[in-house]
Amino acid sequence: MNRPAFLASFERFAAPGRLVALVGTALLLAAPMLPWAYRPALDDMTFWFAPSPLQWCGLALTVVLLACLVLGWVVRPQGRRSLGRRLNFNRGARAAAIALLAFVAVVLVASALELAGLVALEPGGWLALAGAMLAASGVLTLPRGEEPTLRTLRSPAWLQILGIVLALAFVLFVAAYGLDLDDPGAFFSFGVWAGVVVWVAAQVGLLGWLSTAAGQNRSVLVLSAFVVAFVFPFTQNGSDANMSIAAGVLIFAATAMGLNIVVGLAGLLDLGYIAFLGAGAFTAAVLSESAFATIGWSPPFPIVVLISGCVSALLGLLIGSPTLRVSGDYLAIVTLAFGEIFRISMNNLDGTDGPNLTRGSNGIPAIPNLDFFGFDFGSPHDIFGITIGRFANYYWLLLLVMGLIILVFTNLNRSRIGRGWVAIREDERAAEAMGVNTFGLKLLAFAGGAFLAGVAGSVKAHVDVSVTPDQYIFLESAFLVAGIVLGGMGTVGGVLVGATVLKLLPEKLRFFEDYRLLTFGLLLVVMMRFRPEGLMPDERRQLEFHDDDEELADEVADDVAAHRVGSVVEGTSAEPGSGATAKGDHR
């Protein structure tokens, strides 16, 4: 987006602007020491000299603003490699001030909504607002300068790893603390805060550096991400309520990740994907030891998982083999029709309209808990003095499933198969002319995605205890697609973000529930219009959606080169001399 010209003329007033911003910052530093509201709202901001957690959050952001303002003044952007270029403090200050304004406004509005209205606000709140407005108006005069180039900085491995670990620690803190907030206003405010912190980091250039670091230390990233996810239940003090939500998020994310292979990698829009999750769940239910199960055979769970996956994959082949020959738009509708066929069939296989397999709309309830070698998933266990409840047990199992799916996803993506998928997405006929087995690859994506959904479904059956057809409706498929689109097609992080947003927000913002679908629909439209590549896009995807943006293309090319440098270095250290020997071997 181009900046309006009149803003540029402000830059003449940069010096006084900075002063104004500093005054605002001072107010913002003082405000949390005062009460913001007359009665407790959000996380209770009624105390003198005892900031509430949310006030501390604001304070932290204020410190960042102060640092950016001062550093932006002191450090001059001289030379391409100077500190000022690498880390654009002025951009950071601008972002931090605007972020603070947004944060303070959200907190005040939320407080006012929960209390009697604006009259319930104390001077502290108004002071904070005034400070934020001053700061925000002050920073508008700062020169924006160029994009920070920190991402091209080569930093030592330990620093990169430290960065990754700190970033993930931040994520864990946000997740654990945020989930603990029961008050919708506080939760929303905290969410806004977490969002703007990331935005500020992006504006300063820190996010770019982190993504480069993550790209070059993929294994560290993956490992620490899993450690963080693994540790999460211990932050819950034995409460299972959030773990229940987390298990739901993981099931959704795992399914969406499977769909991401189909949609994100191979570019096939599947609007009936929930059917594969359902097929897995029903298979697991029917093969479980539930008294309602219709097949008197209940093999051990690992076998059930495999069978569930295979049943789903088989359905994927069944629906895919005739229809993958039709063009993209038709495929979307055929898959939608297939999803409906699945739901109706599950409803009908009740003994009167068909063989009794699923007990119709009653579904199969009372599915027992899993039991691995005496480890009962249904009962709580004490580990390190912290009670790990039923859903935490399943959460860990789901984490394992998730890890498997991510492994499949990333490794396929970085193989000849992944290249084939991208080629099909880009130009199917050219890909075919270059010898790519387009039909086979599309079918593989379809069946593979279905398999993974089936695996997720088999666990879901046990987590949910009951499996009924009405859980597998079109809207759920639409939500899955939306989760991918929201986060960014073809990426792991994007799907995780998308799934979390779509599953967590409705749980925490119940008062908003009636408008959930409306918001969701509008969100899809707005996303497609303004950011079709999602919140955390795959670079290639970003290009596909912005076909005419040459600047972006150059930038991405730079990035690709930067990543390649990293991976080449990695490759040579892992397989010394492999390049030279391979030449001789494979002539």
Added chain:
Amino acid sequence: MTAHAHGASAHPAAGRETGAPASGLLQARDVTMQFGGLTAVNQVSLDIHRGEILGLIGPNGAGKTTFFNCLTGMYPPTSGSVLLDGQVLPPKPRKVAAAGVSRTFQNIRLFHNMTALENVMVARYCRTRTNALDAIFRLPRHRREEVETREVSQRWLEFVGLGHTTDLLSRNLPYGDQRRLEIARALALEPKLLLLDEPTAGMNPQETREAEELIQRIRGLDIAVLVIEHDMRFIFSLCDRVVCLVRGEVLVEGTPAEVQHDPRVIEAYIGGSVDLPNAAPAPEASLAHLQPSNPVLEMPPNAANPILGARRRRGDHDA
């Protein structure tokens, strides 16, 4: 110009061997393609020999590209068949490619949002065997083939002179480089026969000369080349044999010199609107006769078509 190489190696590093007798590589037998009532290609039979460069010319709408599409399986011919090494080629582009016929496109069809190297690597798809399980568990075969694919692809990039573009997105390459990248991609398939659809369209003289030289080097790898081109000069100086296609039928087949002087060809081109060579190698009795009657040639040197203009200037200079 009659050198024919043999040997299995299609690798760029392989040397050029000569001396083997001419042998049929690809035979098109009575290939006919109809779209509804329109017969785009009518009973075309054509032999392509190993290691030769065969030119396919004809006025616009003569069915050259359609014929290409029939050869590569993009259109299943209405009747007739195509044989490669005596085996009937199934009308599936993928199988044709795997059998050893690869192609470039008239309008460049690269994978625009992939890097140059990735574009070439895609073509290695049918020359590698890694399956999904190998890839998921990163088994040795996968690692080995990935390294190999990367290296082979890089060498093909270097072969066409794009060694420096490895990590550039193909959409960011200059036009001429995109054409060459398409050729590198086609070569990475290790074809026995390469079909080039107007490889010099839109190129400047320098690039055209480079393309000519590149095609000669490709032939040096024992790869036969079938090339569609409107630039007669290019065709006549490059090809061993030339076939002229008019209204979907083979009009003339022969050496460049024969075709060049064939009155039927000249007549066919009177109705055509494409550019003609204004300076053929044998000026005394050539298509150059037609110059006064061809409207294209009456355009001023710097007409709307800068490419044509450039080519003409080069011709003048040569003359």
Added chain:
Amino acid sequence: MDLFLQQLVNGLSLGALYALIAVGYTVVYGIVQLINFAHGEIFMVGAFGAYTTWMLMGAPASLSVGIALGVVLPAMLLGGIVTSVTVALLMERLAYRPLRSAPRLAPLISAIGISIALQEAVRLFYGRIPGFPDSRRAIPFPVIEGITGRTVQFGGLTIQYSALFTLGALAVCTVLLWWFVNKTRMGRAMQATSQDADTSRLMGINVDRAIATAFAVGAALAAVAGLAHGLRYNNIDPLMGFLSGLKAFTAAVLGGIGNINGAVVGGLTLGVVEAMATTFIPGQFGSSAWKDVWAFVLLILVLVFRPQGLLGAKVVDRA
């Protein structure tokens, strides 16, 4: 035999409704190759528009047949059409036009978003208009004297006036549409645009307007369907567009998407298939519980064996 004929009548009247909606899919797809997923909601909005008109007229009840058919019904029809067309044009302008050059996934996802948003907007807000019924559940449709509840006996058959109205509406609309597409300037502009938008633009056709017209025409027919639906089933609700839209799309594909006659034939076929599947498929899979499955299976079969649909012409992909 009576049973068969009665089901045929049932199927045709249901199919006529599908056909009216299907035309919208087909016209829009024909011109911009976009599956307007939200078209089912345009149908729903049309029905609500007609209902709103009736409410704004003071909810007239117990009128003479003449006034009901001569004044109230045309007013409701007009109100429905105006509402549908307005919403469709807004949708085209705000959500689809900006995405015209985006990858095809984008408009399709956008369409799903619009579909959900429209459903929800009507469900949540329509009932909040003072004096209007709660839209979170089905709203009884007004009784139109002279149509509602009236039947004609024909041999052993019972045919409702509302079914006749639907079939008549389809006939009239088809004729009007044929006239519009073939005999008016705008219709010909639409045809040209669907052939080749870029060339049409060069020929001075206002492509944007042609596309908007296609949306408007589809919406108008969907509004007619919405009114017919209300008369036939005596209730409307915000979610009625989803399944009807899906079935109508199936019908459009069945007949050959992009082909207006195909949409009509496809709609009637689908309706008859559903009615017959309820009665004439023996065994457990013959109950009405499976009829939607049969309808969708038919869709898949058609796409596999005759992707161009019953009346569509085979299209060759340009290489």
Added chain:
Amino acid sequence: MTIHRRAVLAGFAGVAATITLSGCGSRTATTTTTGESTAGSGSTGAASGNVAKIGFIAPLSGGLSAMGTGMRNSVDLAIKQANESGAIPGWTLELVAEDDQGQPDPGRNAATKLAGDSDIVGVVGPLNSSVGQAIQPVLDAATIALVSPANTNPTLTKGADLANPQRAYASYFRTCTTDAVQGPFAAQYLLDNGFTQVATVHDKKAYGQGLVEAFTTAFTEGGGTVVAAETINPDDKDYSAVITKVAASSPAALYYGGEYPNAGPLSQQMKASGLNVPLMGGDGLYDAAYIELAGSTSDGDLATSVGAPTDSLPSAQAFVDAYDAGGYAEGYSAYGMYAYDAANAIIEALKVSLADADAAEGAREATVEALNDVDFEGASGRVAFDEFGDSVSRVLTVYKVTGGEWVADTTQDFQGS
């Protein structure tokens, strides 16, 4: 290099500062957040020290929210009344209302949340049987009594094999009657009134199908004949094909298992296409909206509903009056009375279990046990549970559409099947 490092460190100042913040959460541990109990009651401010909470799970948003909010208000009313009358000396009751959106997944999350709250002694809900299936095990694991005012699926109490019933969860009870009672009652009514040739239609949902199955069994046992058994798709609008098929078998009446949004149009279309026989259904039809949708031709259609007509039962009338006086924005809806009775059943049990308990959590098991012995006159009739946790109340009423209104036809204490 130093300058780079300094740059990075400086950049990290922000993130580092925010991470240290996690140490400041101490204040939250001491300050309780307000939670979602905004709908809660117990605002009488009784000075008693102990608090026990009654949970509530039902759809408070989405398409079924009208029923859910009515149920919540009714439970709220019961708790308010108990607090005002000091029903449990030394204890104050509070309501914690959770939304399940009518779907198992959010329902499960809500139940988990309630189970984690040590003050919860019992839960009223849910509306949907599918949600019931999902939350039964969660609450049972924590020995929290669950009393549903609306689940009609027999398997929830009697287990998979209805021929050899076995109680599935000891902590589950319900105040409504199951499909297994309403269906046979309707069958008997039709037989008594001379309808021996009946067609059945249902919507393939748990409620409708269960109703039709129970009806069919009783009706054929009673000597009647089911001449056609059909289903409809609840998302469909056009039932003409099914009606034609049913009409071919010339039934004297049609029994429909399902709810009014489909039943109304079905009745209308049925009569418009010449099949002029009464349509009968369960309590899912007993709503004024049915008559609106079915139109003027619905006269003579029938619906069964549980309990005696409101105006003939003093306790019911008392509930309606108290509800109206409570100033709730939404009506008490179809299941309000049962929700009120469910809450009162828990309160009755708490009178026993909380009498000598010092903490709410310790009273959970005793509450479940005490529920088995509860017996009182509730708004919908007698409230007591049999050995499976089902309501023993079998008072049912047949209502008939007469002149555009539901009019009570027959009320009976039904003991058949």
